[in-house]
Amino acid sequence: MKSTRCLLRLLGRSAHPSLLQNLQHNQIQTARHIRDKKGGHVPVEFLSDRSSVVQRDTFATEHKTKASFVEALEVFIKGDVRRRGHVEFIYAALSKMPEFGVERDLVVYNRLLDVFPKEVFVPRNFIQRMFNHYPRQQECAVQLLEQMENYGVTPNVETKVLLVRIFGEKGHPVRKYQRIMYWFPKFKHANPFPVPHQLPQDPVELADFSLKRIAADLDARVTVFQMPGTDVTETGEQITLPHVVGIQSPAQMALLRKHNPSRPVFVEGPFPLWLRKTCVHYYILRAEPEPPDEKVEEPYDPERSFYYPLQLDLDLDRDFGDLETFDVEDLDEGPVFAMCMTNQGDQATLNRWISGLQESNPILGHIPTLFRLQAGPRELQAETPKEERPPEEEEEEAARGRN
Structure with missing residues (x-):
């Protein structure tokens, strides 16, 4: 390095420009090579280029399956004993896992951890352990464990053995593994209404599962009012029939029987429900809340109430900072009589749902039904710019509008 710098100084301006450029280029390449050998540090621009090359070459395959993904890992592992560029390769593999469908496969994650060189990043003394020995590699392993955590993949003993062999027992990835193994068993079965990873592909089964998840009553019954299919009209035109699946509980049927026939009911929707x-x-059949003068409160039977006595008059000492009055907004949204799901939310399709409900709820034939349908889900469209017109034409159009 020093000899190259002295040679450049001696040549000065007398040397040919192309010779100076070649010498400077060699000097820069030598400096990068020394930096790579000593500290393992690579500039960011070279990392991004190398990562893009890895993604383009290694994972560029038509058949994106688990076997092809594991084969790409094996090619990289056997390609270089020193595993150069393993951090960039692991980041690229993590981003490509959803495309190959292996984002929830524990065996693939353990195989991806096996890409790290073994017993190279283990701190040898307490000073190295204190100053985060090999931070880029540790951050990469922590990112891998965080992706496992996001997809709900629980590590096993093999994962711990690999992390200890790579980073030692006191490394940050091992600490992350310990936190995952502490919290995952506690919350794995905490959700009483879990959503499966693979949802039903049949639209009728998916609607059945979704409506049962929305309904709070276990006695609610799901009814298929129309199955999906195709039909041919008298003119020979082929039309597609949407599916119509509804749910109603005995308590909702009792509320509908007590409803005043002079007050209308409303069909509202669509309302979104996310399942992963x-x-x-879905759509709902509901009524407006009853006026205060028409409300009839049923008296509570003290013998059947778990909260007896229903009222306590206690004179408790209150502090000066306690509020004597509370502003609580009592909002009544009205009763919901039934719900349904369909992939075509027009008024004609929902009329079939209402007609099917009349078989078990004859009172619907005497109650007016109004539709409050919103626009379905659609993509935002950019506004097209209006063509500019001369002011004389705009004034003439405004005058025609006033006339």
Whole structure:
């Protein structure tokens, strides 16, 4: 390095420009080579280029399966004993896992951890352990464990053995593994209404599962009012029939029987429901809340109430900072009589749902039904710019509008 610098100084301006450029280029390449050998540090621009090359070459395959993904890992592991560029390769593999469908496969994650060189990043003394020995590699392993955490993948003993062999027992990835193994068993079965990873592909089964998840009553009954299919009209035109699946509980049927026939009911929707990455829409049959003068409160039977006595008049000492009055907004949204799901939310399709409900709820034939349908889900469209017109034409159009 020093000899190259002295040679450049001696040549000065007398040397040919192309010779100076070649010498400077060699000097820069030598400096990068020494930096790579000593500290393992690579500039960011070279990392991005290398990562893009890895993604383009290694994972560029038509058949994106688990076997092809594991084969790409094996090619990289056997290609170089020193595993040069393993951090960039692991980041690229993590980003490509959803495309290959292996984002929830524990065996693939353990195989990806095996890409790290063994017993190289283990701190040898307490000073190295204190100053985060090999931070880029530790951050990469922590990112891998965080992706496992996001997809709900629980590590096993093999994961711990690999992390200890790579980073030692006191490394940050091992600490992350310990935190995951502490919290995952506690919350794995905490959700009483879990959503499966693989949702039903049949639209009727998906609607059945979604409506049962929305309904709070276990006695609610799901009814299929129309199955999906195709039909041919008298003119020979082929039309597609949407599916119509509804749900109603005995308590909702009792509320509908007590409803005043002079007051209308409303069909409203669509309302979104997210099941993991799938969004479905449902419609409801509801009524407006009753006026205060028409409300009839049923008296509570003290013998059947778990909260007896229903009222306590206690004179408790209150502090000066306690509020004597509370502003609580009592909002009544009205009763909901039934719900349904369909993939075609027009008024004609929902009329079939109402007609099917009349078989078990004859009172619907005497109650007016109004539709409050919103626009379905659609993509935002950019506004097209209006063509500019001369002011004389705009004034003439405004005058015609006033006339």
